[in-house]
């Protein structure tokens with residue numbers, strides 16, 4: 204047989220084995236099959252000692268492969284750079300065929316900086332000689348590298364090897380592309396184990412997982428956030444779930460967390476942390492704790508060992524990205540002045556020179572644009588982190604600086620002054636964020652900012668602009684604390700109030716009202732009350748404006764009065780949608796009130812709010828709205844009036860009041876009513892505000908509810924039917940066990956929760 208034919212047969216044989224391999228690659232259903240299982244037989248095909256298939260991760264600029272040693276699978280990570288042959292192959296997208304990896308001269312002929320990474324050889328004692336690296340490309344995208352090492356017989360890889368390996372690379376690229384494309388399905392399978400806790404608790408099911416993984420936003424915000432945003436999973440449940448999944452703690456944001464020392468913080472710039480989603484958190488017993496969005500990410504763990512080589516142990520704690528950003532913001536803002544992103548740093552970037560004209564046209568805002576954007580973002584982020592309810596932007600005529608005030612616990616405080624030159628720029632920026640007409644400055648406008656489009660927090664703000672003197676505009680932003688309801692037993696209701704309200708919300712039908720001025724926490728209380736009966740066998744519809752608190756199980760509807768979808772319209776549509784319980788944000792008008800009463804008399808439990816000052820006044824107000832007294836009296840279960848008073852900080856000081864002060868308090872409570880409380884006047888003690896670092900020297904921290912709960916007893920119902928005077932209703936309610944707002948407040952003063960000054964302030968009629 205002539206030698207040519209022999210070679211030809213060999214080649215045909217080689218070719219056939221290659222085709223088999225390619226078929227095997229195409230039937231691979233996962234990257235692991237390719238990376239781990241198929242590759243050894245590929246090595247045999249090329250008569251080589253070893254083969255590694257790398258996949259590129261362009262975002263992190265690395266190549267990743269997996270090696271099986273025993274039963275364990277290890278990950279190999281190398282940078283895409285000229286520090287290794289495979290890395291260089293990936294950059295240059297060219298085939299690299301090297302006779303001896305240790306021959307510096309040979310490598311330099313390919314690229315002057317090219318190096319052979321000998322760390323694997325050093326670790327294992329293996330000696331690399333011939334190396335053939337072939338890029339895996341699909342269309343123009345670089346997907347990875349095949350690296351074949353040491354041809355048997357110590358001879359160089361030849362042209363046939365090169366052309367076959369290229370063919371192999373092309374098949375691999377298609378197979379990998381298909382696996383990526385199909386990853387939507389594999390994602391469901393992968394995600395399933397990630398959400399075991401939620402599945403076990405029946406908070407989600409396979410259908411929801413499938414729906415979520417097909418949602419158009421899933422690639423943008425990720426499954427975790429999507430499940431929370433669209434499928435009603437609370438942040439708390441998701442944290443628990445991820446804690447189980449990662450096997451580490453998973454924490455939320457706590458603004459009281461103390462930052463680490465400056466030295467540890469300064470080692471890494473916040474800009475980098477912002478991109479890499481981690482932040483040094485605390486040091487305990489010589490262990491450095493780091494918060495990271497994925498505590499199992501080995502790549503970043505390796506990197507962090509280099510950032511903090513002095514720590515023998517680094518422990519990882521999981522957190523949501525938004526919370527990591529909040530911590531970065533907290534630590535680097537309050538930490539040292541050398542680190543950036545504090546409000547002062549941003550203000551320093553503004554041009555404060557006096558020679559330029561005040562910008563009157565919003566169009567002129569350009570070169571300082573990005574700083575204004577940062578400034579507005581910073582104001583909003585600080586507000587959210589400090590639990591601010593409202594942000595006030597207040598420009599003045601002439602060369603007076605813009606004042607920014609924030610309302611915390613019901614009081615406004617100055618947050619910052621901004622150079623007067625930017626008074627138009629800053630209001631324009633806010634108006635752009637909520638799609639308002641920036642050229643219209645003579646009429647008030649209102650809108651809404653969905654901040655997650657602009658910054659790292661998922662928060663909404665309701666914006667109102669008001670034209671002020673000097674052709675200026677004030678902007679007021681209400682931070683819509685998108686949150687979960689406060690547990691019912693944390694509302695601060697007295698034993699009697701808690702018992703009566705709980706009994707009312709468990710009735711099959713009737714009307715429950717929560718009343719008080721704006722900002723008195725009515726919605727919070729309503730949601731807490733509804734949470735008591737929010738079970739799977741009850742259908743609950745809510746119409747709100749805006750939806751501030753979300754609860755899984757409720758069907759929540761945002762009304763749009765501008766397009767005619769009013770509270771009344773929502774109520775009517777609910778009646779056709781098989782409700783058990785209906786919550787209507789506010790009974791603003793006669794029509795809404797009438798439908799609400801009608802609903803409650805046709806077998807539904809109805810919750811709503813009103814802007815009235817006291818529980819008895821609510822009755823006369825509704826009767827003034829021409830509500831039918833007979834229907835109303837049949838419907839009413841209870842009316843809860845509410846106020847928020849500032850809560851004394853733990854730095855408060857106990858004292859014994861003077862006889863005069865004691866006398867005042869008893870008079871205010873009502874001498875007869877006080878006698879019924881069985882409190883011994885001689886034993887009365889009070890607390891006063893002191894002030895410490897924790898409460899910003901105000902003496903108060905957080906707020907507490909004061910309540911007045913009128914029960915719809917038979918006696919009250921009959922007074923309503925007779926359209927009785929408010930005084931008669933009040934007397935009867937007190938007889939039935941009601942304590943007035945003031946009385947409830949005084950009782951809470953005696954417990955040291957607040958002080959009498961606060962109670963007087965919020966209980967003014």
Ligand SMILES: [Zn+2]
Pocket residue numbers: 852853854855893894895896897898899900902903
């Ligand atoms: Zn304090």
